[in-house]
Amino acid sequence: MASRADNIASTLNLANFSKATELQRRIWFTVGALIVFRFLSFVPLPGVNPLILETLYSKTQGGVLDIFNTFSGGSLQRMSLIALGVMPYITASIVVQLSASLHPALAAYKKEGESGRKKLNQYTRYGAVFLTALQGWFLATGLESYGASSGLQAVVDPGLMFKIGAVISLVGGTMFLLWLGEQITSRGIGNGVSLIIMAGIVAQMPKFFGNLFEQGRTGSLNAFVIIGVIALLMAIVVFICFFERATRRLLIQYPRRATQNGMMAADRSHLPLKLNTAGVIPPIFASSLLLLPLTITQFAGKSVSPDTVMGQVIVTLNQYLGHGKPLYMVLYAAGIVFFSFFYTAVVFNPEETADNLKRNGGFIPGIRPGRNTAIYLDYVLTRITVLGAAYITIVCVLPEWIMAETGMGTLFFGGTSLLIVVNVTVDTITQIQSHMLAHQYGDLIKKAKLKGRMR
Template sequence: MASRADNIASNLSLANFSKASELKQRIWFTIGALVVFRFLSFVPLPGVNPLILESLYDQTRGGILDLFNAFSGGSLERMSLIALGVMPYITASIVVQLAASLHPALMALKKEGESGRKKLNQYTRYGTVFLCAVQGWFLATGLEAYGAQSGLQAVVDPGLLFKVVAVISLVGGTMFLLWLGEQITSRGIGNGVSLIIMAGIVAQFPTFIANLFEGGRTGSVSPFVIFGLIAMVVFLILFISFMERAQRRLLIQYPKRASQRGMMQADRSHLPLKINTAGVIPPIFASSLLLLPLTISQFAGQTVDTTSFGGSMIVTLNQYLQHGQPIYLALYAAGIMFFSFFYTAVVFNPEETAENLKKNGGFIPGIRPGKNTANYLDYVLTRITVIGAVYLTLVCVIPEWVIAQTGVQLFLGGTSLLIVVNVTVDTISQIQSHLLAHQYGDLIKKAKLKGRLR
């Protein structure tokens, strides 16, 4: 039976794909939804001058705006209806997950199953609307004051009406993206929100390629640097793909049970522990916290006299926290390490896992059930989290260092590269699962047909 399953999995080909009509419909629906997302990223926010905004945005590059702009596919730079992207939803979902792991009431709600999950999702949506409204109001207020020092005005007609219209538009844009992501998840292929983020990141790939080869043509970038950057990106993609699928499998054994033939057999399974349990959360948190003071100082630098004591401190802070600076890289690496352990502790609960194993009669060979099993799981998880934290640090810090040394802006930073590879691997796995289910369905139909003929 196992060999037959292996043969079926190995025979997944384009011929099998052409027969899977439902899978093709799902893929076409996903592509159409992503095209709609890209069109929306070019619809400007009412009352904003895009030409002046582009020149002002170039003056504040290097802050947290670049991170949000990468996740929104350039929508923030163009100040479109979906300028906030799905970042408010990600922030709200992280807050709800943390609260569900720490607050007793939400923890009990999490254990209720499907009904509890729906309530938590509803709380996440409420939090998304609230964050969108708050961020939209501050964004509209900042746009009105944006460029006042240089004499430029990004907003055509500033005032209360512009702020209200901007907040409504931004909230509506983000909630439409969430609805679009839910439609992709239910009627398409892959995780909708993750695919939207990946589409926004990959959309900047042609611009990066064009700028890179244009630099090679003009001589500003040497051919050796171009080849080295391409080789580094390919190596990082392969390395991330390997590490994201790497796991520590703990043997779980269950008591002997009677089989159909009357023999006593012991069931065995494995508890997979991913090397990178925290996913892409640590780089996102670390970069957000680290770039926040830099962004604030950049905005403050437009209205503060740089010759004064406060102004000189702002200039010094900008210099030390620039991309590629030793202090920036050290703080970035430390933040990734910290959040890797913190979020892993929130996501995986050794005591709860050990208790579930004990209730089902499972145990790890050589380890007593209960508290000893929980301590052993915590010991193993801590060791593999060290490897995962070092891996995340290398993947995120190396591109930053390369950018500082070469002066070439990579279209994919460490966080963006992790998201693209993770989403791609997950989507391909789902496509393979659909193809495998389709082949199993064909085999069942053939078996029933042969049975009727006999």
């Protein structure tokens, strides 16, 4: 354990980092790309009055738009060129993944290797363009009627030309972000789209801590409550780091093979099964579905007429599905558990994994290859998914309860945001460590070649 810690410490040594010029260029490129992303979030759509829009948005908080606004770094609140962020691409990616698991033709692409992956990525981009154009049209239509009941008009000159211009601008903004994410992945330190999402969430940190300390200054919150919230936030981050790195490693054994010494030895490896296979998809889906009725009534600028049956149902749902309400938290937890099992079943196919093991001659000791291996994998995956679903539920529901009790209505403290920030940060550190190791090995190879020439 000590040797591993020393290895990591030596890898992240500042002296070694100063010599890794390639890594420095990648980091500076990534920082520059994220700065461009933040600048674009302040460029408003043509034909939109930002001041009136900010006034209207402050009156319609609490819906599903708050989630998208958090992920886009406040771009939706300012209705900038990148108001939709990369969420259409994320949605299209999820749809393509689901379709690839259910449709035989798309499932065949997954088995073709790199060429099949490129085809699925191309379909994902087409889907992102379509979803961005569709969401942009409805967003532009909603903006024209936004604030009609209060006598405010967010759009300067409503009409068909405004809608067309808004759709073109939003599609261009989202596609530019996807291109920027690809550049970060290839020329930066990797995880381009994830880093863009994380940058948008982290940009809300000053607002969160500013509101927290302002409430302490005005006496709305006790000093002990503020200290407790910060301590709990740090504890949740450590909790996420532990569970996100947790895996169940299944021993895989291969047939005996002859070695150089003439001895027969069996090859062994491990099949890692993550505790949280579904990632951040369950809380995003669950919260989006629960907050959809509230968003429909608020974004329309007026309440649904209570005289109709549908109006009474939506108004009743809005009363019970607000943040911190008991019914909301119960349904939120149930939705997280359901989507955890559902999405895990989509992304991991035990039968396909068992067939691949059998084809390569591998087997789990004590389990017959083929169908029995698939049943065993499904059994193990179901058991660890129970723990994973419980972990995500605790991380997401606990901040909701704290926000309801303390009155801190900010989604930065939400479990989904914390999950994304911690996961992307850990992956980025891993990428930096990999580049440092590659640099060190490159130096060792150069030194070995020089010594060989001198001899």
